Amino acid sequence: MNVPRCVAVLIAAALLAVAVPISAQMPEAPPPGAAPAPPPIPQDLLDSLLAPIALYPDQLLTQVLMASTYPLEVIEAARFVKANPNLKGPALDDALKDKSWDASVLSLTGFPQILDMMSEKLEWTQRLGDAFLDDQAGVMRTVQSLRWKAQQAGNLQNTEQQQVVVQERVIYIQPAQPQYVYVPVYDPYVIYGVWWAPAYRPWFWYPPPIWGYPPYRGTVAVGVYWGRGWVVTSNNWGWCQPNWGGGSVHITVNHNNIWVNRPAYATHYSGGGGNWGHDVEHRRGVAYRDTATGNKYRPTSNAGVQTRESYRGRDSAARPANGSGGNAARPGNGSAGSGARPATGEVAARPANGSPGNVARPATGDMAARPANPSGGNVSRPESGSAGIKATPTHGTAAPRPSAPGTRPAPAYQPESRPQVQREAQRGAQSRAAMQQPAPKANRGGAAAGQGRGR
Numbered sequence: 353m354n355v356p357r358c359v360a361v362l363i364a365a366a367l368l369a370v371a372v373p374i375s376a377q378m379p380e381a382p383p384p385g386a387a388p389a390p391p392p393i394p395q396d397l398l399d400s401l402l403a404p405i406a407l408y409p410d411q412l413l414t415q416v417l418m419a420s421t422y423p424l425e426v427i428e429a430a431r432f433v434k435a436n437p438n439l440k441g442p443a444l445d446d447a448l449k450d451k452s453w454d455a456s457v458l459s460l461t462g463f464p465q466i467l468d469m470m471s472e473k474l475e476w477t478q479r480l481g482d483a484f485l486d487d488q489a490g491v492m493r494t495v496q497s498l499r500w501k502a503q504q505a506g507n508l509q510n511t512e513q514q515q516v517v518v519q520e521r522v523i524y525i526q527p528a529q530p531q532y533v534y535v536p537v538y539d540p541y542v543i544y545g546v547w548w549a550p551a552y553r554p555w556f557w558y559p560p561p562i563w564g565y566p567p568y569r570g571t572v573a574v575g576v577y578w579g580r581g582w583v584v585t586s587n588n589w590g591w592c593q594p595n596w597g598g599g600s601v602h603i604t605v606n607h608n609n610i611w612v613n614r615p616a617y618a619t620h621y622s623g624g625g626g627n628w629g630h631d632v633e634h635r636r637g638v639a640y641r642d643t644a645t646g647n648k649y650r651p652t653s654n655a656g657v658q659t660r661e662s663y664r665g666r667d668s669a670a671r672p673a674n675g676s677g678g679n680a681a682r683p684g685n686g687s688a689g690s691g692a693r694p695a696t697g698e699v700a701a702r703p704a705n706g707s708p709g710n711v712a713r714p715a716t717g718d719m720a721a722r723p724a725n726p727s728g729g730n731v732s733r734p735e736s737g738s739a740g741i742k743a744t745p746t747h748g749t750a751a752p753r754p755s756a757p758g759t760r761p762a763p764a765y766q767p768e769s770r771p772q773v774q775r776e777a778q779r780g781a782q783s784r785a786a787m788q789q790p791a792p793k794a795n796r797g798g799a800a801a802g803q804g805r806g807r
Contacts, residue, residue, distance in 0.1 A: 389644055390486070390641065390642040390644050390645065392486075392487070393482075393483050393486055393487065393490070394552070395490075395494070396548075396549035396551065396552040397483075397552050398483060398490060398491065398494045399494060399497075399498065399548075399549060399552065399554075400540075400549065400552040400553060400554040401476065401479060401480050401483055401554075402480075402491065402494050402495055402498060403498055403540035403544065403554040404540060404554055404555065404556070404557065406494075406495045406498035406499055406502070407498075407499065407502060407508060407525065407536050407538065407543070407576070408525070408535065408536065409514065409525050409526060409527055409533060410524060410525055410526065410593060410594050411589060411590070411592055411593060412463065412466070412533060412535070413495065413525075413594065414456075414592045414593065414594050414601045414628075415456045415459050415460055415588075415592060416460070416466060416470070416480075417480070417481075417484050417491065417601065418454070418456035418484075418592070418601060418628060419454065419456040419457045419460055419470070420470070420477050420478070420480040420481035420484060421481035421484060421485055421630055421634075421635070422453070422454050422456075422457055422481070422634045422635060422636070422638075423474060423477050423478050423481065423638055424635075424636040424637075424638055425453045425454060425457045425634055425636065426457055426460075426467060426470050426471060426477060427471050427474070428453065429451075429453060429457050429458070429460065429461055429467050430464075430467035430468055430470065430471035431471075432448075432451075432461070433461050433464040433467060434464070434468070437464075440583070441583055441585060442585065444461060444462070445585060445587050445610065448461060449610065453634070454631065454634040455591070455609075455611040455612050455614070455617055456592070457634075458587070458588070458611045459587065459588035459589070459591075459611060460588070461588070462582055462583075462584060462585070462587075462588040462589075463533070463535060463582050463588075464563075465535060465559050465563040465579070466535065468559070468563075469557050469559070472557070473555065473557060476555065478638070482640070482641035482645070485630055485640070485641070485645060485649070486641065486645060488599055488600050488601070489598075489599025489600070490599075492594060492595075492596060492599045492600070493599065495594075496522065496523060496596065498544060499523040499525075500523065501544045501545060502543050502544055503516075503518075503523065504545075505543065505544060505545040507538070507542075507543045507544075507575060507576065508523070508525075508543075510528075511528070511576075511578075512528055513527070513528055513534035513536070513578050513581070514526065514527060514528055514534065514536070515527070515528050522596045522597075529581070531583060531584060532581035532582065532583060532584070533581065533582050533584050533589070534578050534579070534580075534581050534582075535579065535582070536576045536577070536578065537557075537558060537559060537565060537576070537577040537578075537579070538575070538576045538577065539556045539574075540554040540556060541554075541556070542574060542575075543575075543576065558577075559579065563579045563580065564579035564580030565577055565578075565579040586606060586608040586609055587608075587609050587610055587611055588611075590604075590606060590609070591603065591604055591605075591606045591609050591611075591612045592604070592628070595627065598627070600627040600628065601627065601628040602626070602627060602628075603617070603621045603626060603627070603628050604621070605617065605618050605621050616631070630649055632649045632650050635649075635650075
């Protein structure tokens with residue numbers, strides 16, 4: 353009898369032991385109302401976005417990554433340097449003192465060809481910024497992977513323009529001359545070997561000759577092309593470095609840098625520096641890749657929600673529960689001292705019926721303008737049969753209808769006297785007929801006259 357019970361207990365214990373690890377591995381459901389997490393950016397897409405700039409010097413690369421999250425400011429800066437081609441070095445920095453752009457965008461003004469490229473390839477710029485905001489560590493790993501592919505293909509070496517250093521499986525690229533920075537231009541299909549992701553093809557942008565590059569004749573661009581070197585100052589160089597091990601960008605406050613020494617940067621990164629963080633104010637309202645990213649960098653303000661609810665009359669603090677005393681917004685039923693909306697059955701402008709001094713609406717049966725019936729002197733609607741009332745005429749008689757001044761009086765006869773009128777009309781007709789008969793002759797007048805007189 354006890355053996356089957358023991359077997360059942362052992363089976364239940366075994367099932368419970370298996371169910372606990374499975375439930376622990378299941379992902380937690382997102383909180384209700386939260387935006388769903390966006391799908392991760394495919395690695396092949398990251399490769400195509402970063403392929404054109406992965407071989408830039410480290411500091412220039414980080415400036416491009418940070419500035420790509422502020423596309424509108426990039427466009428404004430590109431237009432400014434194009435409109436002022438003669439401003440260079442310290443003169444350019446002085447002209448930019450009043451600009452409120454992010455430090456990364458201000459630093460790129462020293463490299464006008466970079467701003468020209470980012471402005472012309474605006475869709476790429478925004479997608480690059482979205483990728484950097486979504487996964488900074490993934491972007492940094494992708495850059496290192498592309499550098500290794502270029503080095504294995506024999507296209508990443510030390511030159512007169514750059515210095516390539518490999519330390520602990522990390523490839524660093526620095527300017528060969530600290531005061532000059534050269535920007536490499538290359539075809540990603542050539543520099544990395546055979547491209548491995550046909551569905552995500554990188555673009556190749558060749559700068560115009562104004563930036564010092566040799567003319568491009570449309571043939572296959574083999575290797576790396578170099579233009580003229582850009583003179584750098586303390587304002588656009590030396591304040592940001594890639595943190596390859598941590599997958600982020602390290603910011604160092606340089607008090608000789610007028611861009612980084614601004615309060616927004618100096619306060620945030622003071623005390624030795626820290627990892628870069630996106631500033632939503634410089635986004636200028638540009639939409640983010642998805643709702644989750646927007647909520648991450650532009651969270652909903654509880655204070656703002658309370659302000660809107662209060663404006664709509666939904667603030668619980670301004671409207672206490674019914675019956676609470678002193679509620680000015682909407683007092684409870686039967687509460688005393690209510691000014692805005694009195695309790696039910698208690699109207700301030702219309703007191704109860706029969707109350708003394710009621711002016712707005714007197715009590716029932718006590719109307720000041722129309723006293724109750726029967727009462728003397730009722731002008732509006734007097735009692736039937738009272739003096740001064742215009743009695744309704746009895747059936748079969750017509751009430752006299754007085755004529756208005758200046759009008760023709762009504763005829764004296766009535767519709768019932770029509771036979772008399774007809775007799776008078778007949779007599780008139782007979783008189784007119786007799787007048788039309790010829791008069792009698794004189795010799796016959798005696799007899800006729802006699803007869804007439806005799807009659």
